[in-house]
Amino acid sequence: MKSDNASGRDGTHTFVEVTALRKNFDGTLALQGVSFGVARGTTVSLLGPSGCGKTTVLRSIAGLETPDAGRVRISDTVVFDSDGGINLAPEVRQVGMVFQSYAVWPHMTVAENVGFPLKIRRVPAAEIESRIADVLALVGLEGLGARPATNLSGGQQQRVALARAIIHEPRLVLFDEPLSNLDAKLRDQMRTELKLLQNRLGFTAIYVTHDQEEALALSDNVVVMNHGLVEGMAAPRELFARPTTPFVANFLGFDNMFEGTVAWIGDAGTGDSSPSVSGGAGIPIGVTVGEDVTLRCFWRDGAQLARGAPVILAFRSERVTLGSPGGKDEPGSNRYEGSVEACVYLGTCQDYLIEAGSMRVRAVGPGDSTFGRGERVAFSIRPEDCCVFSGGQSLGLKGLTEE
């Protein structure tokens, strides 16, 4: 297998290539054709709700699960190919893996756990010892080598699992929700440490998580999965700002979502085109939500759009600006008035639920804002903060919002 098909979209070498993986567990379609690539030295996150197939993808790459169809290439070795009948055993795929349950062996000491990959590879004992010391220092467990592995806290077991996964300098490190069993504070700390370690060692990694912050913080690229399918793949910033589907938007915290119809296309609305968003940022359109409210936003999808077509409009509550009613409309801003239906004080900020005609908008105001229940309030949302998706996907959205 030469690297004729190994260059990725962005021109860099695609180090890991997963192509059209399918897996069926007695009737459950766990994977329905998953494809993505990982560039050398980068981290890709698989992000999605529980049960969407993330673990199955990871286990298929490690060789712990045999997919029904598809292909997996790591570096220049095809480790799995259903057409070519290739299926390498896990032990020869040369990867490291951190398991959700840590999978630290309880009958071994910390050092025996960490040194296992080297011992199995028959590395000389003296070298094993010095490398164990090095890697334990790296993960912050220096001096604990002689401890029985069961005498460790959750966070320490996590570090043992991490040390074991990197000590043999694998070409790929797989993480299956490594932080999900830790409590919130420790999770934040470990996340930062993991990031530092990754910068320092530069390993290629695939990181499975259902936590969007983890995915955004730790990876160069995020693959969002849903029901065994890839919903979208992008760099964290792009994904965060411009989700590609309603599902991705919802999963990444676009908590205002409305079904609407296209009221106008082009400059038909105000007759003025805002200079800040012209030039490749999309065509301005108006979307009517409910009976009376029409929001101005941008259509960035290259596809054709007709007036009256169903669309989905989404924006984040943090991007909604609140103000006193009666002020004047800035041109091009979506400014409306409604009444406060509920407000929740959270210290640094306050959550509001605002009713405006048939629309209910979630908004976040500063902690010292003082709109009371039933009070009139003005809110505005910038057109560039709105995402619009064509309405064919509305069914998927319904399923989501009911959850």
Place this chain on the structure above:
Amino acid sequence: MKAGRGSGSLSGALAPAPTSGLGAKPWARNLLAPQILIPGIAVLVGVALVASPFLATVVRSALAGAEGALAPSLRNFTTLFQDERFYSALGITAVTGLAATLLSCFFGLTLAWIVARTDTPGRSWFDTLNLVPFFLSPFVGAVSWTYLAAPHAGLLNNAISRYLAGPGDLLNIFSIGGVIWVLALFYTPYVYLFVIGPMRRMDPALEDAARVHGAGFLLTVRHVTAPLMLPALFSGALVVFVTSAGLFDVPLALASPRAIPTIPTTVYSLVQYPSDYGRAATIGVLVMAITVFFALAQRAYLSRRSYATVTGKGYRPRTVQLGRWRYATLALELFYVLSGVVLPMIALIFVSLSSLWTGWPAFAYMTLGNFDQVLFHHDLARRALVNSLIVAVLGATIGVLLGTLQSYYLQRGRSRLRTIMDSVLSLPLGIPGIILGLGFLILLIRTPLYATLWIILIAYIARFLPLATRGISAMLLAIGGDLEESARANGASWAQTVRVIVLPLIKPALVAAWLMLFVIFIRELGATILLYGQGTETISVAMVILGEQNFGQVAALAVVQTLMLVAAFMLFRLTRSSILES
């Protein structure tokens, strides 16, 4: 801690000191409270049942001389240690116990792995079938194997000489090998039960981690799977070694006919005329010491290997795809089930239906006469059936009652003696039935209890009560004490709380313990053989007595006994599955 918060401690700590002239001190009043008094009595009964045969045996071993003129002396020990036959019996018992343990570890571990972790066809069936020998009588098993593998007379030997032109005495069940073989078949389910739980609960990621980090299948087994299973396997092996070495049934059926000496059969013959109780008691003391040593060793070993109980929650059981090897594992399963259950039962049924057994089924000799005899005419057999049923039903009921109270003390009591009591009460578990029977014989031979059903009942309960206590304790531990405390806090008395809250919750464990004791009491031979008298024979004793006269009636009696055991087994499976469902 939980138990310490029991209502008893609350009233003890918070109640003001009595000021009226009642005279009772608070601790005395506490001791008389029903929740302390009743379980306490059950524990004392248990201790007495353990201690009295122990002490009687020890005392008798230290007495020597003619009956009626016994004097303290160590002569029993010195003469025993000079007796060559004692050493050969000891050696043979150790060898058979050890070999049976190794073989049943092999079977138990492999079968558990096949059922729990592979895609072998029919796994769920085998999960039940592997346990069947656990409920059958080892004595009947050994007798059935003589129908299969006695030289020149066994079905298998005859089949070999007929169809394979082999010699007619290729298999000889009347040998040390035969004893080992039947013991291994019957103790395999013990190992199986010990290891299948940990095997099912083990986080498969532990093995996956080894695979991913470079170990192949066999290296993973060596470095991860095997060491993780070792504590459970070792515990099972210890139990199997102690109980199989002390089992009387199998050597009686297979070693005694060829005068091969073993420890249990030696004790038996020392009590027959001309008897030597002193020497029998001396052997008894040594066996008890060895058993206690093993029990302590097991405790010490397990407390060092605490990870034996470190298990995951909610792991998806993953099965190994065996491919063509599925047929090899299937063959091993079939081999075990055929050897342990199917073949012996077929042979037994053939013999029970034959008026004359020639080592080959002959339709000319087919008859129901044996059953007609043992069920309706033969006095000894009919008496034995009635006696066994009485002892089993009564014994299981008393056992469950005492076991419940003891568990309540062990799990909910607040006495500092609880951990010690736990050890003391479970001591009889490893003591061979015949040794405990000897203890009660020495103790009660001069009392009116001797040669009544009561002495048999007492010995049975003493020997097997810990099984009931353990099962019920586990259930009490699992449900915790909070529900009782809230009932007490809402004003229910202790008796009401037990009746309305505790008993309904532990009912599945009570039913299981009752059935377990019933099964054991129906088939027990070792604890009975020294204690029965004219008129108090049990089914197993009747088989021993009849064995010298009539093959067909022994087999018919064995079939009847087996039907009782199978019925109890089926009830047990039913209640167990209803426990799992709820």
